[in-house]
Amino acid sequence: MREGGKRSSVPDGGRAADWRQPTAIAERVGRGVAQGAGSGGVSAAGILDSRGLPDQEFARLWDSLVFEDDLKNRLLAQAVLNFTIRTQVPRAYLPLHGIIVLVGPPGTGKTSLARGLASATASVVSGLGGFLYLEVDPHSLTSAALGRTQKAVTELLGSTITEAAAAHPLIVLLDEVETLAVDRSRLSLEANPVDVHRATDAVLAQLDLLADRCPNVLFVATSNFSEAIDRALLSRADLILEVPLPGAAARRTILQSTLEAVGSPFPGVGRLASHRDFDRLVEACADLDGRGIRKMVAAACAFDKQTALDPNRLTLNDLLRAAAQARKGMTATKRSRA
Numbered sequence: 001m002r003e004g005g006k007r008s009s010v011p012d013g014g015r016a017a018d019w020r021q022p023t024a025i026a027e028r029v030g031r032g033v034a035q036g037a038g039s040g041g042v043s044a045a046g047i048l049d050s051r052g053l054p055d056q057e058f059a060r061l062w063d064s065l066v067f068e069d070d071l072k073n074r075l076l077a078q079a080v081l082n083f084t085i086r087t088q089v090p091r092a093y094l095p096l097h098g099i100i101v102l103v104g105p106p107g108t109g110k111t112s113l114a115r116g117l118a119s120a121t122a123s124v125v126s127g128l129g130g131f132l133y134l135e136v137d138p139h140s141l142t143s144a145a146l147g148r149t150q151k152a153v154t155e156l157l158g159s160t161i162t163e164a165a166a167a168h169p170l171i172v173l174l175d176e177v178e179t180l181a182v183d184r185s186r187l188s189l190e191a192n193p194v195d196v197h198r199a200t201d202a203v204l205a206q207l208d209l210l211a212d213r214c215p216n217v218l219f220v221a222t223s224n225f226s227e228a229i230d231r232a233l234l235s236r237a238d239l240i241l242e243v244p245l246p247g248a249a250a251r252r253t254i255l256q257s258t259l260e261a262v263g264s265p266f267p268g269v270g271r272l273a274s275h276r277d278f279d280r281l282v283e284a285c286a287d288l289d290g291r292g293i294r295k296m297v298a299a300a301c302a303f304d305k306q307t308a309l310d311p312n313r314l315t316l317n318d319l320l321r322a323a324a325q326a327r328k329g330m331t332a333t334k335r336s337r338a
């Protein structure tokens, strides 16, 4: 399928994947690996989650994400390269840092993509032993107390992550990275304490040390605002990928898969995916992000109590109305931010 001249990586050539079946990567996830939140066994300050990889939940996320262009393949190839070429070639010749940055509007799937990527990478790369996933909670690191953030960052990257990397190939999610690596050029020293500058300095220094010592670590950072991320961090990234709003082909697949998911217990909802006016719904969701499209289906079921009690009563008109409301809501949010 093509849209805007780009090659499509929409699964099944645009048909919704059967979300109930473990697909592609999900079905290759080994049974022997400890699964789920906390299964990695690392609990330390600043760590939100740790898991053994591959992970079923993350693999399902990966399979459920839909983009028109080759975004997922490109991303997976870069992550795999981190664990093949980077561990073999000296940094003096190939100065890779092991950092991928995903930037884009809210709700476009960046966090899900990063988690799914971790599992997909571990499924594809062999011979390095069990992969570990760590998710950093940036908000728990940033502290108002003078010097505390810098200390917490140094502790996390210099001890917790360095120790984990000594034992496993490691993939680390730095969600909302602008919280940790604040663009120093945009900070005024009057309004922001030296502490904030020092925290960014500490992140960069620790990332450099890790890049030197631990070639088997990959950081995946996400952000809504590339302008808020420190330039020096962006310049260390091996890949900066813009995650876009879904185009028409992706919107169609996201809608179909959501309706089919709800349609499993409520067949009346699943049937709406083949409604003759389905194209109008795809059009009505223009400008909505992936999260907004999936939530819109739930919102449509909540227009009246009877439909909420029995979602089989949902109509295409309910969906069109919910889509219009969601777009209105987005416009209002954009206006209030401007």
Ligand SMILES: Nc1ncnc2c1ncn2[C@@H]1O[C@H](COP(=O)(O)OP(=O)(O)OP(=O)(O)O)[C@@H](O)[C@H]1O
Pocket: 064, 065, 066, 067, 104, 105, 106, 107, 108, 109, 110, 111, 112, 113, 222, 223, 224, 246, 250, 254, 289, 290, 291, 292, 294
């Ligand atoms: N391209 C997409 N294809 C399919 N589903 C999507 C897509 N984008 C978003 N979603 C849905 O929206 C959910 C939320 O996405 P996620 O939290 O990863 O977005 P995000 O970009 O990290 O948002 P934020 O910037 O607000 O943190 C996903 O789990 C998925 O169900």
Ligand SMILES: [Mg+2]
Pocket: 110, 111, 112, 175, 222
């Ligand atoms: Mg996110």
